[in-house]
Amino acid sequence: MPALYRKPSPPSDDKRWKIVETRMRRMGNRPAALIEALHSAQEAFGYLDENALLFVGDTLGVPHSRVYGVATFYSFFTLKPQGEHTCVVCTGTACYINGAKDILAGLERELGVRPKQTTPDNKVSVLTARCLGACSLAPAVIVDGEVAGKVKAGELIARLEAM
Ligand code: FES
Structure with a gap:
């Protein structure tokens, strides 16, 4: 040095x-x-x-x-300032075939937000990741740093909307 x-x-x-x-x-x-x-x-x-x-x-x-x-x-990194809450959707193979696609579609349809975007009210930012290492929980997401498994799109959206 x-x-x-x-x-x-x-x-x-x-x-x-x-x-x-x-x-x-x-x-x-x-x-x-x-x-x-x-x-x-x-x-x-x-x-x-x-x-x-x-x-x-x-x-x-x-x-x-x-x-x-x-x-x-690397798509995992985001340089944008984030909304109050962050939702990382795993799009690894196990999660993808178990519903990650529906989750992403639901987020876009219901909250108007795609990966790497933040909702217009600045509440929720959506990111994607490749395999979070929790494949047995597929589809997995991380909301504000906490892993949630076997996620259903509707439940996740309701949870995010209530935040
Ligand atoms: S593929 Fe999603 S946790 Fe492994």
């Missing part, structure tokens, strides 16, 4: 940054940890804003262009 290296400061005092920092440190604060670190930041905050991208890039020594490149290349 160069003598003048100064550890970048997190964008805010939000405790969730500690989680992200710990994850990056465990992986040696190296450029190779970029995707993992972005996942960790997105898990913690629901989306990646500019400050998050710059902080992760600076901590891992990755050029900002590369950070943006990676964050925009």
